[in-house]
Amino acid sequence: MSVPQPPEPIPGARLLFSLDPAVSHLNHGSFGAVPIGVQRAQQRLRDEMESNPLRFFTKGLVDRIAHTRRHLAGFLGADPDGSALVGNTTTGVAVVLQSMGLRAGDEVLSTDHGYGAVSLAIHRECRRTGAVSRVLPIPLAATDDQLVQIVRDGLRPGRTRLLVVDQLTSATAKLFPTAAIVGVAREHGTPVLVDAAHAPGMLATTVASIGADFWVGNLHKWAYAPRGTALLTVAPQWRDRIEPLVVSWEQESGFPARIEWQATLDYTSWLAAPAGLFTLRSLGLDRVRAHNAALAAYGQRVVGEALKVPPAELPDPGGPGVSLRLIPLPAGTAATIDAARALQARIGERLAAEVAVMSWNGSGWLRLTGQVYNVADEYERLAVRLPALLAQR
Ligand SMILES: Cc1ncc(COP(=O)(O)O)c(C=O)c1O
Numbered sequence: 270m271s272v273p274q275p276p277e278p279i280p281g282a283r284l285l286f287s288l289d290p291a292v293s294h295l296n297h298g299s300f301g302a303v304p305i306g307v308q309r310a311q312q313r314l315r316d317e318m319e320s321n322p323l324r325f326f327t328k329g330l331v332d333r334i335a336h337t338r339r340h341l342a343g344f345l346g347a348d349p350d351g352s353a354l355v356g357n358t359t360t361g362v363a364v365v366l367q368s369m370g371l372r373a374g375d376e377v378l379s380t381d382h383g384y385g386a387v388s389l390a391i392h393r394e395c396r397r398t399g400a401v402s403r404v405l406p407i408p409l410a411a412t413d414d415q416l417v418q419i420v421r422d423g424l425r426p427g428r429t430r431l432l433v434v435d436q437l438t439s440a441t442a443k444l445f446p447t448a449a450i451v452g453v454a455r456e457h458g459t460p461v462l463v464d465a466a467h468a469p470g471m472l473a474t475t476v477a478s479i480g481a482d483f484w485v486g487n488l489h490k491w492a493y494a495p496r497g498t499a500l501l502t503v504a505p506q507w508r509d510r511i512e513p514l515v516v517s518w519e520q521e522s523g524f525p526a527r528i529e530w531q532a533t534l535d536y537t538s539w540l541a542a543p544a545g546l547f548t549l550r551s552l553g554l555d556r557v558r559a560h561n562a563a564l565a566a567y568g569q570r571v572v573g574e575a576l577k578v579p580p581a582e583l584p585d586p587g588g589p590g591v592s593l594r595l596i597p598l599p600a601g602t603a604a605t606i607d608a609a610r611a612l613q614a615r616i617g618e619r620l621a622a623e624v625a626v627m628s629w630n631g632s633g634w635l636r637l638t639g640q641v642y643n644v645a646d647e648y649e650r651l652a653v654r655l656p657a658l659l660a661q662r
Pocket of ligand 1: 298299357358359360383384386387435437438439464466467487
């Protein structure tokens with residue numbers, strides 16, 4: 270079995286991060302990693318805030334937030350006037366759910382690839398309003414056409430008040446044909462919320478080209494922003510109806526200020542986020558994307574080979590542009606979320622490698638990412654040591 274060559278490393282990239290050099294950081298997907306230059310930019314903003322808090326909050330902060338939002342929206346190909354900064358994707362999803370005016374008899378449709386916390390939010394909103402949550406099963410290997418057909422068959426016109434789909438799924442690293450799904454949902458008059466937590470920085474698709482009613486993505490994963498930076502984009506027909514979770518002083522200013530201004534918070538993560546884009550652009554956006562995707566694919570092949578998974582059985586539900594890759598674990602391993610968490614912790618402690626272990630529909634998967642700070646050797650070392658650790662169950 271031959272493994273393809275890894276991509277050329279990006280020289281010096283590791284030094285841009287404060288990551289512990291004794292650990293292989295192969296799970297950029299969960300919480301990202303903030304480059305040192307971006308951390309410094311945020312610290313400078315905090316210094317400014319602490320030098321005169323009153324001036325910082327009362328003189329120009331709303332405008333600075335608006336300026337940052339326009340910059341980030343421009344990068345993502347989103348409508349700057351139709352976008353609002355929020356703390357994270359989870360918050361953006363909650364804002365949308367509670368603005369939908371769901372009632373008894375309504376239904377929220379999602380898929381079994383959805384993110385756990387988003388599913389919990391859907392359940393709570395349904396419980397609160399008397400609506401029901403319905404989850405569509407989608408086979409991991411479903412083609413785009415099959416997936417769109419499953420969604421088409423699953424929509425119940427007049428009843429499905431919201432369809433929630435991921436752009437790139439967390440547990441299964443599957444890329445959904447979101448623009449086509451939005452097209453089908455529109456034919457049925459169903460609004461769509463796209464959970465794009467992993468898209469900014471990794472995927473080149475513009476937000477506008479998807480055309481969803483609601484789209485929310487994190488800049489604190491693949492766009493190197495400080496944690497607490499996400500963008501929620503809302504189609505024109507919804508902007509007057511969307512309500513913040515917390516009512517504060519900008520409530521009467523309408524969208525997007527009323528969503529963004531959430532009283533006294535530390536807004537420096539947002540203001541420093543353009544420094545993350547600067548880092549990405551300095552390294553070369555296309556180069557970073559190509560490197561990360563190729564390295565993740567390399568890691569999948571080496572670790573897959575060590576676990577005796579034939580290349581044909583290594584899933585590729587994201588395609589060549591995705592920097593998250595899955596390797597199936599032996600049957601019975603990580604069959605539940607608790608077992609997956611325990612194995613992930615064990616790999617971190619025993620092998621000095623941070624990875625994601627996923628449990629999806631009763632089977633266990635290792636999820637590896639590629640980033641500019643990673644090198645082929647880190648996946649190779651994991652491949653050498655992982656089989657023995659799994660055998661110790
Ligand atoms: C698909 C998906 N949705 C939502 C989230 C939640 O992101 P956050 O914790 O930043 O709200 C994640 C986080 O990994 C995710 O992968």
